[in-house]
Amino acid sequence: MMRVAIKKCLLGLMLSAISLICYAQQTSLITQKQRFQIDRFKTFSGETIKNVAVGWESYGQLNAKKDNVILITHYFTGTSHAAGKYHPDDETAGYWNAIVGPGKAIDTDRFFVISVDSLANINAHDPNVITTGPASINPDTGKPYGLDFPVVTIRDFVNLQKAVLQSLGIKKLYAVAGPSMGSMQAIDWAATYPDWVDRMISVIGTGQSDPWTTALLERWTVPIKLDSNWRQGNYYDTSPPTDGLVAALTFISQDALHPDFFNALGQSTLDFSPLESGPLNDILAKHSIVTWLEERAAQRAKYMDANHLLYLVRACQLFIAGHNNDLVSAVKGIRAKSLILPSATDLLLMPYQGKQLHQQLEQQGKQSQYLELSGNLGHLLGVSDIQQQSEKIKLFLAQ
């Protein structure tokens, strides 16, 4: 019985590969998607995008002084659904629901918590996501942009968040916090708009995309670009490159995990064996663990757009805090207190990356605290097991 329960829990964790949380859902937080629109948005690279729309959601109440705002910035395959449910009967809540809610680490009784869908959000076809990217209609042509969409950066996500906040009359962030790609946004906020940011929480993050990370991220684009359905991004009136997208998602899933978890899962749930008879007798057959990864990726791919994945990879590859090719001077500008929370078993953005940022902050006399998440989930710890640092986050926000 216990084994079945553990299996179900393990399966659940991987099923979304990101968000189902083995943690009591103690919330009755209900949220809804809001829409923000801007006629012309100028990108960091100098291009102008017309009619930009993004979704956002919030939890808790904005106070009269508008000084109780915490911005949550989402990860690569995530959305602005950071916490709560849209309907009480939703199966799952937002990905950081374990730490965002009434009385939780990020206490919605006290804070107005807000999150914004990124540009080129990968979940372009999720009805709960509003984003502008290559799959959007280019007003100049009446057709989807495809690769005519300009390259966008983490800074552009930040600037759009700033526009959303300003539209609400907000001029200051009590804190900004995010995991993975969300950490890039949080750090860029602190480096670029130091007057805005009092506290910054970087979870499973990095201060820059180093050569290793850039090459690793590039791999996620390879299956899409090789899929003959991709057609240089022009697939919106034909079949999309689903095989390539699914393969890319299997890469992402494995990169976000660690062998300790993955092997336990394979052995306990799939009765995996190296010498499975299918693969032994047919070069095109696949091992159970591979099929399993692909099936789950295919489920997730239904709401995703392949070009959007390419654009998100590029945004991450281009990332360096402050976006000026110089981490030292970017850190110089930071006024926020920082809390750096890598995962000890992370193989995607390894702890050395958070540590480098923390050390740079300390060297320059900034207030920075470094703590590692522990467990065998790898990178995913920062999303699915963030509650293990609830007390530290609460304490950090109280300072």
Next chain:
Amino acid sequence: MMRVAIKKCLLGLMLSAISLICYAQQTSLITQKQRFQIDRFKTFSGETIKNVAVGWESYGQLNAKKDNVILITHYFTGTSHAAGKYHPDDETAGYWNAIVGPGKAIDTDRFFVISVDSLANINAHDPNVITTGPASINPDTGKPYGLDFPVVTIRDFVNLQKAVLQSLGIKKLYAVAGPSMGSMQAIDWAATYPDWVDRMISVIGTGQSDPWTTALLERWTVPIKLDSNWRQGNYYDTSPPTDGLVAALTFISQDALHPDFFNALGQSTLDFSPLESGPLNDILAKHSIVTWLEERAAQRAKYMDANHLLYLVRACQLFIAGHNNDLVSAVKGIRAKSLILPSATDLLLMPYQGKQLHQQLEQQGKQSQYLELSGNLGHLLGVSDIQQQSEKIKLFLAQ
């Protein structure tokens, strides 16, 4: 001057991604490729392959008793060119030349050292490689096998090596040693033919392909299968899937390295920057580190066959010592003394894998010694920096 020298050394290491050794080439060992042929070879899965030919080479002299034989088993992208040169003016020597030669750890003044090209060797078009695989002519059709070639296993490589040894009148191995995929062969030798094997050295190896490894290896096949030139393996009279093969090789290169090395290289040699203007302004442009990896992969791909890569991946995925789905009983049969040498920074076959094998050997009262290679090269340490354990290997072989 020193910086230039370091850059050249780093570049050299990556250039072949496997074999250029920052170590004085103190050898005058000259070898030549030999050919072994067998009319009918029965595979582990029960298929029969006709006219199987593989290459082999040797270093040192076989003594009268034929009891001084050390078999070297090669890694995934390797060949039987383990040591020495074909001509004195060859730029590079075999990949383990640092430890195989007169007076070296594997002393060719004393031992007859032999190595055999694997079936489906990836370097199918290298004039110094003789192999039988999907690119070979099927005698029944007069055309290349393509995917009609049967799935082959690590056991088949072992059995073919045994046939080569028997053709020379050899009935016993003083030792068997190999890195990575070569370690799989070495372990399978010890588990399957315990009467043959007195000593086994597993370098950057594993006793089985666990779920993590199986899924990770699968990735190497993805770009090839998505390349429209692949055509289900039937590309021998058209254009081969070069883009897919090159992409797969970039995956392999990065998997074999570690961020510490990779980032130092990117920063020092390429003047890498996250915010390079090409990728910032063009979604199809690539970062310098990506282009650099691809250019080197393209050089290596010239001698390689994409289907062969798929078959080698499958052989590794199917691997469990003894090939009977039971590592415990496989280890039970081992009589060899074992030396297990993982790389401390390995991200491909992590140290836990060698450690598991070592612990299983110890639990069953077998003689096993565990030592880690150190340095920032990752998996590649076991090929390019093996000489750091020269003394331990020499000592192990003296026992």
